[in-house]
Amino acid sequence: MYHVSWDIDTNGILLSGTRPEDERLAVRDSEMRPVFHEELDLLGVDHWIYAPSEAPLLWAVGRDYYCRGELVARAKGGSFYEKPTIEYVVEGLELKPIEVAEMSRRNAALLDGLAQRAIEFIRREYEQRQGKVDVISVAFSGGKDSVAVLDLVQRALPPDAFMVVFGDTTMELSATYEAVEAAKRHWPQLTFLTARSHLPAVETWKLFGPPSRMHRWCCSVHKSVPSLLLLREVAGTPSLQALVFDGIRWAESQRRSTYDATTVGGKHLIQVNASPIIAWSSAEVYAYTFSRADADGGHSLPVNTGYRHGLARVGCAVCPFASSWGEAITGHAYAGCIAPLLEELDRYGARDSRSGEGLRDYVASGQWKMRSGGRSVGGGGNHVDLAERSADMSFVIRNPQESWAEWAKTVGEPSLTGPGAGTIQSDLGHHPFSISTQPHSVEVHLPGLAREDKNAVRYFKAVAHKAAYCVRCRACEVECPTGALSVNGRVEIDLVKCVHCHNCLTFVDKGCWRAKSITVSVKGAGMKGINAYQTFGMSKGWLDEYLGNPNGWWKQNSLGPRQFEAMKVWLDHAGVLDRGSTDLTAFGDRIRSLGSGSLLSWAAIWVQLARRSVLVRWYATQVPFGSAYSKDELIGALGEELSPRTLSNALVSLFRLLEDTPLGVDLGLGVVTRTGRAIDRLTKAGSHSVPPLAVLYALYEYAENLDKFAFSISEIVETKEGGPACLFGLARDELIGTLRGLSSQHSQLIKTELARGLENVFLEPTYGSDSILGIT
Numbered sequence: 186m187y188h189v190s191w192d193i194d195t196n197g198i199l200l201s202g203t204r205p206e207d208e209r210l211a212v213r214d215s216e217m218r219p220v221f222h223e224e225l226d227l228l229g230v231d232h233w234i235y236a237p238s239e240a241p242l243l244w245a246v247g248r249d250y251y252c253r254g255e256l257v258a259r260a261k262g263g264s265f266y267e268k269p270t271i272e273y274v275v276e277g278l279e280l281k282p283i284e285v286a287e288m289s290r291r292n293a294a295l296l297d298g299l300a301q302r303a304i305e306f307i308r309r310e311y312e313q314r315q316g317k318v319d320v321i322s323v324a325f326s327g328g329k330d331s332v333a334v335l336d337l338v339q340r341a342l343p344p345d346a347f348m349v350v351f352g353d354t355t356m357e358l359s360a361t362y363e364a365v366e367a368a369k370r371h372w373p374q375l376t377f378l379t380a381r382s383h384l385p386a387v388e389t390w391k392l393f394g395p396p397s398r399m400h401r402w403c404c405s406v407h408k409s410v411p412s413l414l415l416l417r418e419v420a421g422t423p424s425l426q427a428l429v430f431d432g433i434r435w436a437e438s439q440r441r442s443t444y445d446a447t448t449v450g451g452k453h454l455i456q457v458n459a460s461p462i463i464a465w466s467s468a469e470v471y472a473y474t475f476s477r478a479d480a481d482g483g484h485s486l487p488v489n490t491g492y493r494h495g496l497a498r499v500g501c502a503v504c505p506f507a508s509s510w511g512e513a514i515t516g517h518a519y520a521g522c523i524a525p526l527l528e529e530l531d532r533y534g535a536r537d538s539r540s541g542e543g544l545r546d547y548v549a550s551g552q553w554k555m556r557s558g559g560r561s562v563g564g565g566g567n568h569v570d571l572a573e574r575s576a577d578m579s580f581v582i583r584n585p586q587e588s589w590a591e592w593a594k595t596v597g598e599p600s601l602t603g604p605g606a607g608t609i610q611s612d613l614g615h616h617p618f619s620i621s622t623q624p625h626s627v628e629v630h631l632p633g634l635a636r637e638d639k640n641a642v643r644y645f646k647a648v649a650h651k652a653a654y655c656v657r658c659r660a661c662e663v664e665c666p667t668g669a670l671s672v673n674g675r676v677e678i679d680l681v682k683c684v685h686c687h688n689c690l691t692f693v694d695k696g697c698w699r700a701k702s703i704t705v706s707v708k709g710a711g712m713k714g715i716n717a718y719q720t721f722g723m724s725k726g727w728l729d730e731y732l733g734n735p736n737g738w739w740k741q742n743s744l745g746p747r748q749f750e751a752m753k754v755w756l757d758h759a760g761v762l763d764r765g766s767t768d769l770t771a772f773g774d775r776i777r778s779l780g781s782g783s784l785l786s787w788a789a790i791w792v793q794l795a796r797r798s799v800l801v802r803w804y805a806t807q808v809p810f811g812s813a814y815s816k817d818e819l820i821g822a823l824g825e826e827l828s829p830r831t832l833s834n835a836l837v838s839l840f841r842l843l844e845d846t847p848l849g850v851d852l853g854l855g856v857v858t859r860t861g862r863a864i865d866r867l868t869k870a871g872s873h874s875v876p877p878l879a880v881l882y883a884l885y886e887y888a889e890n891l892d893k894f895a896f897s898i899s900e901i902v903e904t905k906e907g908g909p910a911c912l913f914g915l916a917r918d919e920l921i922g923t924l925r926g927l928s929s930q931h932s933q934l935i936k937t938e939l940a941r942g943l944e945n946v947f948l949e950p951t952y953g954s955d956s957i958l959g960i961t
């Protein structure tokens with residue numbers, strides 16, 4: 186990524202290998218964007234003089250506007266319903282179009298180098314994988330990054346070597362559909378295909394509930410799944426191998442900053458993602474865009490008009506990850522595109538007895554983005570009740586959408602012993618079942634299931650959820666490596682092809698995106714005990730004091746009475762104390778030996794807290810990595826049942842735990858930023874410094890809990906019930922690298938088979954998780 190400075194002459198930007206000598210010329214953030222006259226028109230800028238022009242007029246860095254390197258105005262506020270206001274720093278400014286051609290000439294050498302490196306990368310990937318993959322495609326969204334990538338790929342490869350796949354989420358802005366048409370005109374020699382779910386988004390928002398930052402089902406249902414299904418169709422095989430060039434950039438988000446330029450497998454084993462501009466800044470993308478003269482002698486690749494209206498990112502019209510700025514622009518420039526989705530948000534918000542100003546505020550302030558439960562979704566009466574009597578389990582599936590018996594074939598081979606009764610033979614055992622059907626429900630009785638392997642219980646729970654909630658979104662289908670599963674029209678499992686890998690049961694919590702999104706999660710009784718720490722967090726100093734004298738601490742310590750009570754609970758939840766006693770556990774002994782200065786100690790404590798503390802379990806498993814959250818957003822995510830005050834107090838304990846121990850910053854589990862004493866944001870970014878032994882410890886602890894010591898990488902990456910990926914936010918490639926290193930260093934503890942498409946991990950059951958903490 187080059188340094189970016191202001192070019193006063195052209196009102197453009199200059200890329201350079203070093204920072205400018207005059208610091209005042211340095212652009213403070215290269216995630217900048219050009220500002221066109223359409224944005225000024227939209228915001229009603231009336232203190233400056235400007236005329237419409239094709240070229241941009243000035244630049245924006247965040248919400249600050251710059252002209253020839255000088256701050257000239259700031260935008261404040263704004264929402265779907267209110268335009269941002271402009272605070273002018275310079276009045277009476279006369280704006281002239283940026284001299285784009287000259288700016289491009291001045292940047293030509295560096296841009297050419299940047300482009301050539303990307304082109305070489307594309308050719309290298311192509312040559313390495315050509316003949317080994319079934320399809321090569323460019324993922325096209327109509328945004329500037331995908332336009333730049335498409336341009337680079339078509340410069341690197343012959344036009345018939347790849348296809349362009351536009352992922353139409355059906356939540357696109359009209360500007361994006363126009364951008365796709367413009368791209369087709371710009372590159373008439375290329376093959377464009379459109380991938381789209383058979384369910385339109387206005388329909389899925391009703392069925393699944395509006396997406397939220399906790400429930401990102403739409404990225405699967407509307408983005409990745411339709412593209413994969415389309416590529417499978419093109420390749421004519423379910424076991425598709427695809428090379429996909431995408432426009433992912435590190436600078437775009439914290440989550441993406443952990444991605445590699447090439448991701449083999451990624452979410453779907455069948456896909457290699459190659460990201461030629463992963464290291465580019467947005468300044469570089471725009472400089473490249475403007476520098477590419479088209480066939481008519483113009484000065485640009487096609488620019489989505491969303492950017493001309495002021496968007497920093499062009500994506501879905503209404504998205505739980507959008508900024509208030511983006512919403513203010515779409516709310517005013519694309520009101521027609523967002524209206525149907527805002528109606529859904531209104532409908533959803535109104536079910537929680539909101540109306541008038543309250544409802545408007547719920548949408549405008551983004552409270553909807555933090556939905557975690559599905560109480561207000563409705564769900565058409567679909568529901569699963571689980572009853573357990575001694576070792577028997579019964580699922581009562583109310584208003585089932587699909588056949589339980591059909592989905593149950595994924596667990597193992599069925600054989601019927603009578604009407605509605607039989608057994609399922611899986612690698613975990615022999616599972617007898619009986620089904621009784623009522624007018625609006627089905628009861629499935631599974632004798633002895635509760636005594637069986639935990640995975641068998643998990644699989645049958647997923648089957649019940651699928652039977653209750655399946656609306657055939659087809660997300661499961663792409664998880665099936667053999668093509669045994671078809672969800673097109675109705676669910677069918679081809680037993681000849683099914684290898685009972687259980688991918689379709691475990692790829693998401695509850696085995697179904699819709700079940701995950703609309704069932705009411707750990708609320709009410711499940712959240713009991715969330716506020717157990719009286720607003721105190723455990724601090725490193727407190728743990729230090731305790732570990733220094735674990736016997737004497739009970740009589741002599743520096744804590745006040747309430748702090749002492751809170752610390753007792755923390756020690757208990759951290760697994761350091763034997764429940765109900767003052768004795769150290771074996772785990773506590775290990776932590777004492779490692780000391781409170783060890784990152785491994787804290788990582789292990791986090792694993793224990795995620796198992797025993799309701800508060801930490803919720804945060805560790807339900808709050809996604811890669812985003813920043815305000816306190817109000819987290820309260821919204823926690824609470825449909827408990828009082829805001831209770832939840833606020835619980836969160837204060839969590840913030841303090843993260844701030845006062847290495848958990849927050851060093852392990853990247855939550856960096857708290859404050860203004861004075863008030864919390865601004867909690868950023869859950871993850872870290873690249875998680876000790877490898879902590880990864881192994883988390884894996885052993887997870888394995889012990891499941892009583893299962895062999896896993897696939899996908900299982901470890903996708904589970905939300907613990908393990909290193911979920912608890913420390915490790916991306917798949919990072920996890921694989923760490924496990925490889927561990928298996929070569931500690932082969933008695935972990936073995937891996939990760940070459941040639943295999944992804945197996947084996948642990949040694951005779952070792953306990955605590956013994957990992959004793960490795961020196």
Ligand code: SF4
Nearest residue numbers: 403404501503504505
């Ligand atoms: S970009 Fe946002 S709205 Fe669109 S699919 Fe992803 S999370 Fe959903």
Ligand code: SF4
Nearest residue numbers: 655656659661697698
């Ligand atoms: S079971 Fe699969 S196909 Fe059916 S709704 Fe759930 S995720 Fe979609």
Ligand code: SF4
Nearest residue numbers: 665683684686687689
């Ligand atoms: S993913 Fe496919 S092969 Fe695996 S259990 Fe499901 S249907 Fe069978």
